[in-house]
Amino acid sequence: MSESASTIQFFTSFSVNDLPFLAQAAGGTLLISIISISIGSVFGCLFGWALYASKYARYILGSILDIFRSVPLIIQLLLFFNFFPILGIPLEPFAAGCIVLTVYTSALVAQVARGGIEAVPESMRRASRSLGMSYFQDMRYVVWPIGARAMLPAWTGVALGVLKDSALVSVLGYLELLRASQILITRTQEPFIILAIVGAFYFALSYPIGKITARLEQRWQYD
Amino acid sequence: MIKLQGVDKSFGDLRVLKGIDLSVEKGEVLSVIGASGSGKSTMLYCINALEKIQGGQILVDGVDVHCADTNVNKLRREIGMVFQQWNSFPHLSVMDNVALAPQIVLGKSKDEAYSIAEKHLKHVGLGDKLQTYPTRMSGGQQQRLAIARALAMEPSYMLFDEVTSALDPELVGEVLDTLRLLREDGMTMIVVTHEINFARDVSDRIAFFHQGVIEELAPAKDLVNNPQRERTQQFLSKVL
Amino acid sequence: MDYTFHWRPVIKALPDLFSAALITLEAAILSMIIGIIIGLGLAMMRLYGNKAMYIFATIWVELARNTPALLQLFFFGFGLGAFGWHLSPFMIVLCGLAFNNAGYLAENFRGGFQAIPKAQYNAARCLGMSASQTYLRIIIPQVFKLVYYPMTNQMVWAVLMSSLGMLVGFRELSGETQFLASNTFRLFEFFLVAAVFYYVLVKAILVAAHLLSRRLFTY
Numbered sequence: 001m002s003e004s005a006s007t008i009q010f011f012t013s014f015s016v017n018d019l020p021f022l023a024q025a026a027g028g029t030l031l032i033s034i035i036s037i038s039i040g041s042v043f044g045c046l047f048g049w050a051l052y053a054s055k056y057a058r059y060i061l062g063s064i065l066d067i068f069r070s071v072p073l074i075i076q077l078l079l080f081f082n083f084f085p086i087l088g089i090p091l092e093p094f095a096a097g098c099i100v101l102t103v104y105t106s107a108l109v110a111q112v113a114r115g116g117i118e119a120v121p122e123s124m125r126r127a128s129r130s131l132g133m134s135y136f137q138d139m140r141y142v143v144w145p146i147g148a149r150a151m152l153p154a155w156t157g158v159a160l161g162v163l164k165d166s167a168l169v170s171v172l173g174y175l176e177l178l179r180a181s182q183i184l185i186t187r188t189q190e191p192f193i194i195l196a197i198v199g200a201f202y203f204a205l206s207y208p209i210g211k212i213t214a215r216l217e218q219r220w221q222y223d
Numbered sequence: 224m225i226k227l228q229g230v231d232k233s234f235g236d237l238r239v240l241k242g243i244d245l246s247v248e249k250g251e252v253l254s255v256i257g258a259s260g261s262g263k264s265t266m267l268y269c270i271n272a273l274e275k276i277q278g279g280q281i282l283v284d285g286v287d288v289h290c291a292d293t294n295v296n297k298l299r300r301e302i303g304m305v306f307q308q309w310n311s312f313p314h315l316s317v318m319d320n321v322a323l324a325p326q327i328v329l330g331k332s333k334d335e336a337y338s339i340a341e342k343h344l345k346h347v348g349l350g351d352k353l354q355t356y357p358t359r360m361s362g363g364q365q366q367r368l369a370i371a372r373a374l375a376m377e378p379s380y381m382l383f384d385e386v387t388s389a390l391d392p393e394l395v396g397e398v399l400d401t402l403r404l405l406r407e408d409g410m411t412m413i414v415v416t417h418e419i420n421f422a423r424d425v426s427d428r429i430a431f432f433h434q435g436v437i438e439e440l441a442p443a444k445d446l447v448n449n450p451q452r453e454r455t456q457q458f459l460s461k462v463l
Numbered sequence: 464m465d466y467t468f469h470w471r472p473v474i475k476a477l478p479d480l481f482s483a484a485l486i487t488l489e490a491a492i493l494s495m496i497i498g499i500i501i502g503l504g505l506a507m508m509r510l511y512g513n514k515a516m517y518i519f520a521t522i523w524v525e526l527a528r529n530t531p532a533l534l535q536l537f538f539f540g541f542g543l544g545a546f547g548w549h550l551s552p553f554m555i556v557l558c559g560l561a562f563n564n565a566g567y568l569a570e571n572f573r574g575g576f577q578a579i580p581k582a583q584y585n586a587a588r589c590l591g592m593s594a595s596q597t598y599l600r601i602i603i604p605q606v607f608k609l610v611y612y613p614m615t616n617q618m619v620w621a622v623l624m625s626s627l628g629m630l631v632g633f634r635e636l637s638g639e640t641q642f643l644a645s646n647t648f649r650l651f652e653f654f655l656v657a658a659v660f661y662y663v664l665v666k667a668i669l670v671a672a673h674l675l676s677r678r679l680f681t682y
Contacts, residue, residue, distance in 0.1 A: 070619075070665040071658045072626035075637060079658055082650040164531035171630070178533055182541075191541035199530045199538075206529035273585055300591040310586035314604045323600060324590035356681065369586075376590055 025180030033163045036101035044109020051114045068107035074168050076100050081172050097169035108158045116151030156213040160206045231278030239265050241435040252406050254422035255415045257432030263415045267382045271302045303373030307385045309365040311357035318353040321372045343371040347401050363394030383414040423447040431455045472647040473656050483639035484660050491621040498564025506572035527566020532624050535559045540631050552633035571613040575606040615672040619665050
């Protein structure tokens with residue numbers, strides 16, 4: 001590779017050696033997504049049940065969760081991240097990102113879970129209660145299986161959304177995939193290859209999961 | 224006159240109409256009866272080109288319905304159709320439901336269209352519901368709305384596809400009375416129906432369909448009181 | 464806690480924040496209008512178009528829905544930049560949001576069209592209406608009611624996503640907030656106020672949409 005002596009070449013082209021860097025960043029994306037989605041979903045289901053069961057919860061908890069759906073994620077991240085030094089507690093980007101994403105996920109899942117519970121026909125629940133099941137037995141053996149099925153498409157949508165939104169944790173300095181791509185693009189000046197590879201990563205996760213869920217939903221409609 | 228000659232119709236491999244020959248003169252009321260799946264409704268859909276035919280010919284006042292050159296939209300102005308599920312337009316008021324087509328298809332002015340609509344709506348007994356929305360009315364009322372909507376185009380022929388089958392029993396009467404009214408007005412009608420008694424009392428002739436073929440075609444009272452064919456007798460004994 | 468909240472800089476900057484919020488709204492509305500037009504086209508292509516149209520529209524929709532919005536913005540920023548097309552930050556955000564909106568809205572529209580029974584189409588054709596008259600007068604008004612709520616959600620989404628403009632240099636609410644905050648080091652206070660602005664904006668949109676729906680849909 002010959003370069004003219006009068007220009008200092010800062011840019012090197014994208015090479016196979018950059019792939020491990022991207023892979024590591026992809027791992028970062030997956031790590032933070034999986035943690036946030038799983039913990040967030042558990043809380044989200046609990047919140048969803050609370051929203052369904054209690055009028056007070058619907059007003060109070062509902063309004064609070066509403067806030068997390070009405071403020072951009074990037075603002076939530078920056079706000080949270082800048083709040084903790086005030087308390088004197090140092091917080092590293094990964095932890096801050098996880099916490100914010102988890103709370104965000106739980107707010108979204110709460111809506112979905114509430115919808116899932118409400119989708120269970122009242123007649124089925126009357127049947128189980130008249131068999132002598134307690135309220136919680138009814139929830140566990142009747143509402144949960146049926147409601148979870150009803151919830152699956154919407155929940156998948158939320159989960160995939162969080163996966164894509166995890167890109168924003170990069171503003172805190174966390175190394176995830178889009179940040180890595182930005183770094184590489186600046187260095188190699190080859191945006192297309194890099195954006196294509198990174199895009200393919202998200203697409204390869206999101207598209208199949210979405211299609212499978214859609215097919216499952218169709219199949220379950222005939223039960 | 225509506226004339227069907229040797230009409231064949233299939234859905235894929237399934238032959239639904241087999242060599243149908245039928246003429247309906249102006250002013251005549253023809254009822255079509257038969258079991259579900261015998262092809263009655265399909266025949267109606269072929270007459271106004273909602274379905275294509277694979278063989279034979281359908282002529283409406285001499286115009287070949289299924290010829291490629293025929294202007295189907297123009298043809299449909301002469302043939303009114305009312306469906307089992309009334310299919311009223313939910314986003315328009317009763318008045319607008321009826322007045323829309325005269326305006327945009329026949330080019331009538333708004334005032335003209337409104338007065339035509341009002342006339343026909345009063346005729347079917349909905350004169351007091353002009354500004355109501357269809358979703359707030361009963362099935363019987365929506366079906367009468369559908370009839371008024373078709374009449375507002377001032378067609379020469381009216382096709383009715385089991386228009387009372389989806390109604391609660393107590394609402395059937397008001398729709399059948401409307402059909403009686405149209406008969407008195409002299410409208411040419413082909414009525415596919417399960418209401419055998421109505422068919423006997425109101426129509427000139429009845430056609431009995433069986434598995435895609437017209438099994439028997441006779442003056443109304445004759446077919447019901449004195450069926451000639453065995454299948455007709457079997458069918459009537461089951462429904463009467 | 465030995466941090467004192469300094470609200471004065473924030474209060475002084477309120478007018479700037481307010482006009483930045485209007486810029487956010489403007490960008491969101493523009494991207495929605497473009498997104499609706501394109502999305503409608505994409506939906507029609509997927510429903511009624513030939514094979515080539517179907518493939519084109521499907522690629523657009525699936526790319527928009529399965530990749531991060533930020534990536535889409537980067538494409539319009541860095542990607543086009545490789546060709547020498549350097550869009551202004553506003554245009555990058557507008558194109559990115561419109562691209563994204565079009566994809567999601569196309570799916571909503573398609574679902575809406577598929578939910579209208581074919582019988583409505585038949586009834587209108589039987590009255591002698593042409594295909595285009597039927598679509599314009601009968602089908603599309605009913606589809607509009609079905610997709611109204613998803614469209615409202617997408618509008619809220621557009622407002623929230625516009626905050627990504629901050630990362631490409633667009634001075635909408637988030638970008639302006641960061642600019643002001645970094646000058647005064649009052650990061651927390653500024654972002655808190657920005658959050659309040661967003662919350663109010665989103666609520667206002669939802670209330671407006673609700674009131675509008677009561678006027679539009681009397682049935």
